[in-house]
């Protein structure tokens with residue numbers, strides 16, 4: 001979004017890290033750290049006309065935003081896309097090192113515990129058994145079915161796919177996160193789970209603390225921590241404040257492709273308001289009526305829930321599993337595939 005708008009007007013972007021990370025490719029980068037090279041993209045490579053401020057938004061008023069580094073950024077339009085928080089490293093090289101460490105963890109273990117059976121935990125477990133079929137993987141999930149954001153069929157097919165490859169799928173159990181010491185993990189119901197190392201896939205915290213610290217925004221934050229939205233992608237009852245992505249409370253699944261669709265509406269509407277500040281015919285965002293998504297199962301397979309069909313195997317895998325949309329995102333940013 002910043003890339004497109006930078007052609008319209010100077011634009012400030014806030015981020016704590018020096019690079020964009022394409023989240024879809026995180027699990028693959030754990031099993032193959034060199035894959036991270038294309039999916040970690042320094043902001044300066046694709047934002048040619050924007051000024052990038054490295055810092056965390058701390059609070060905003062109706063005219064300006066303050067970062068944790070003390071910088072005050074005044075704005076005509078504010079676009080909020082702080083979907084989830086990233087408490088990590090600053091540079092691309094440091095991030096690749098993190099993937100290398102994770103990879104060593106797999107290489108040195110016989111048994112691995114993946115905590116959380118949402119899309120991230122499932123994708124990671126599937127990547128491990130695909131690239132390291134000799135490793136034993138235990139996937140512990142608190143819910144009664146895997147990838148609960150999709151339907152029952154997708155969950156059942158995914159569970160079978162994992163079990164067929166020797167994964168221990170343990171449902172309705174939660175690992176005690178206060179006691180993450182290998183090899184003796186324990187569930188909340190005190191069941192022991194033995195593993196040499198673990199990966200957490202329990203969801204990231206929403207990036208909404210700073211919204212709570214901003215008096216004009218905090219009443220627009222739901223109890224879940226998301227922003228109340230108008231169909232025009234404006235934050236409720238505000239004219240010059242927009243939002244897109246996981247931070248919004250649009251009633252639909254939180255996915256990158258829906259975030260991109262919202263961002264397109266944000267861009268159209270800001271352009272209209274720049275042309276005519278009194279414009280009332282703004283574009284409207286229509287949330288998905290039915291949940292849709294593709295969850296990768298290793299390098300070849302995937303499970304896809306489409307509007308009228310749920311399929312598993314190499315056919316849906318053709319859509320995502322090889323490149324994980326990295327080339328597509330890079331091309332959208334005007335970079336080489």
Ligand SMILES: Cc1cc2nc3c(=O)[nH]c(=O)nc-3n(C[C@H](O)[C@H](O)[C@H](O)COP(=O)(O)OP(=O)(O)OC[C@H]3O[C@@H](n4cnc5c(N)ncnc54)[C@H](O)[C@@H]3O)c2cc1C
Nearest residue numbers: 015023024056057082083084086207245246254255256257
């Ligand atoms: C493993 C995995 C696979 C996925 N697969 C798919 C898929 O196949 N298809 C799909 O459509 N979606 C997929 N998704 C979901 C998709 O990645 C998210 O829905 C999407 O990234 C949401 O984008 P966002 O910009 O709203 O938030 P994020 O991507 O979470 O980005 C938010 C950014 O804001 C920054 N931030 C937070 N707070 C502050 C602050 N106070 N100041 C400054 N910066 C801040 C964070 O550091 C972060 O960089 C997947 C996600 C994962 C993890």
